Amino acid sequence: MGTTPQTDKLKVASTEQIIGSIRNIRDRKIEELMKETFLLDFLECHFKPLTMSQIKVSFLKKELAELKNSSLDLSYYSSLIIQTKESDNRTPPENHPLFLQELQPLFQKYAGQSAFLST
Secondary structure (H helix, E strand, O other): OOHHHHHHHHHHHOOOHHHHHHHHHHHHHHHHHHHHHHHHHHHHHHHHOOOOHHHHHHHHHHHHHHHHHOOOOOOOOHHHHHHHHHOOOOOOOOOOOOHHHHHHHHHHHOOOOOOOOOO
16 A cells, blocks of 8 residues: 555644644743742753852743743754654654753853853
């Protein structure tokens, strides 16, 4: 039994579906980081030594919320969109480095360090 154009369309995720998946993953990661204990643990792990005032934590959480409510930067995520579209997967990997890299400038702004420690 061969494939038809209709079954081929079902196998390939549309660009809109991929963009929606990327946005959902990004938003879930931001929601996790907006939980203060998770945020502080994350920052402590990646920025050493870390001392951050409660005011800075509040501003960081505010900017994370603003980013979550903003539209997805399609040019920034274009490589992930293409990679996902060319693969057999319908959704991008949850642990793709672009998600964390998008947040890195915010973390550096409030952690006061120029280097992000990878783990």
